[in-house]
Amino acid sequence: MATSFSDYLAETKRSINEISVHELQQQLASRTDLTVIDIREADELTGGVIPSAKLVPRGFLELRVESIQPDRTKPLAIICAGGTRSALGTKSVSELGYEDVVSVAGGMGAWARAGFAVVAPKTLTDEQKARYTRQIRLPQVGEEGQQRLLASKVLCVGAGGLGSPLALYLAAGGVGTLGIIDNDVADVSNLQRQILHHEGVVGTPKVDSARQTLSRLNSGIEIRTYDERLTSENVIEIFSDYDIIVDGTDNFPTRYLINDACVFLGKPNVHGSIFYFDGQCTVFNHDGGPCYRCLYPEPPPPQLAPSCAEAGVLGAVCGVIGAMQAVEVMKLIVTAGEPLAGRLLSCDVLNMEFRQLKIRRDPSCPVCSESPTITALIDYEQFCDVTL
Ligand SMILES: [Zn+2]
Structure with a gap:
């Protein structure tokens, strides 16, 4: 029997853990081992990103999560624009064996409305993306790895x-x-x-x-x-x-x-x-x-x-x-x-x-x-x- 997307999403959200942006803010201050993964696309980042967030577009999340956090017992918080993609991503990352992964309800929209800190994302220029494309395509490198190389x-x-x-x-x-x-x-x-x-x-x-x-x-x-x-x-x-x-x-x-x-x-x-x-x-x-x-x-x-x-x-x-x-x-x-x-x-x-x-x-x-x-x-x- 076919399932509608809204039913699937509701079912997904029941199966995962969600936290609010206020809880995320508190955890960032108290848990040094927490990794935040922002899964929005590059063109959605113009309003800013959480300072310590790792940037991985949704399509690469499963491919790159192990290189970002190889220890499956360490906490992860996944955030997107509004909390839908992060819920789906959280389910998928949990299925990879991550034990402590949460989706941030309301996403970056709620984070910005709460007035929490954002910084301008470091992004590659089109020329850099073209030049380094073959190594950026490696999940172990990605755009973030290329930025690290350049820095x-x-x-x-x-x-x-x-x-x-x-x-x-x-x-x-x-x-x-x-x-x-x-x-x-x-x-x-x-x-x-x-x-x-x-x-x-x-x-x-x-x-x-x-x-x-x-x-x-x-x-x-x-x-x-x-x-x-x-x-x-x-x-x-x-x-x-x-x-x-x-x-x-x-x-x-x-x-x-x-x-x-x-x-x-x-x-x-x-x-x-x-x-x-x-x-x-x-x-x-x-x-x-x-x-x-x-x-x-x-x-x-x-x-x-x-x-x-x-x-x-x-x-x-x-x-x-x-x-x-x-x-x-x-x-x-x-x-x-x-x-x-x-x-x-x-x-x-x-x-x-x-x-x-x-x-x-x-x-x-x-x-x-x-x-x-x-x-x-x-x-x-x-x-x-x-x-x-
Ligand atoms: Zn020695």
Whole structure:
């Protein structure tokens, strides 16, 4: 027997929990784990949105709810314009196993009439929507994820073999502020792997070449360059301005310097390294996970540290690892999937074999086990300065 929509809606509302806008306002003040999902369409948002609300059009609610709140025991409040779509959405999200989900009766209309706070929604321009459409279509990214990417600040240490593919993908994907630090000049022998640079820039600073290439690729992002060597004097000031640090170097002193500064500042360190046909990628210092020194407490003596300037390397291997680092950075920004924190992905590309090693935080780590201080930074100047 056919059911009319009004009967279906009434039946739906009986099967779910509703709260008033006043109750929502109170809960927002008292429950820090409450997530509000506004399921109106983009053209309905002009009157403003609840400041902390996640914006997901109704048609994408079921697809994206897990990436917004993976924990099905945590509270969700779904709101639309008047309370009808949110009732239907609440039923559907409950059926996905969410235990504490409510629909906001009266929706944003009632919220506005009650005089509660709204803010202007951050929306993408038509040009941004067109440019990033293929990643916006991913439910784990969406428009909100793209906005996060555009608002993010990522620093690439090194514009060499790893830094090149990494910076190219981050710029292409719309990381809004991309910093590059490197004090080297481009050499003809770099071009085999450092694909940010080309024949015309040989002899000029790599950061200038990087800026030129990246701004041609994406003029809608900010590129900041530092034509200087990363040292214990400048590392804190430079890193402070970024959300995520990516280690694209391949020399021990800089690796330890990056690690210690990231621990000191509480920033994730997306690490990549290559040795002949072996590559490694992991995320250090993220969400209680280990740091580089949990794995290797002290640097090897300079005479034992292999010089990667002389070691052979296949350019495409840099591409494999640099692209992995770019993926990890973007996952951290849009909070999708499982980051490579506490896991070291190791690949032998000669035989195309991938392995994963579990790595744990060391309770006696010289840097991350206790309150770190800048004096924990080692004397890096004793080491040679080699970039992959
Ligand atoms: Zn550690």
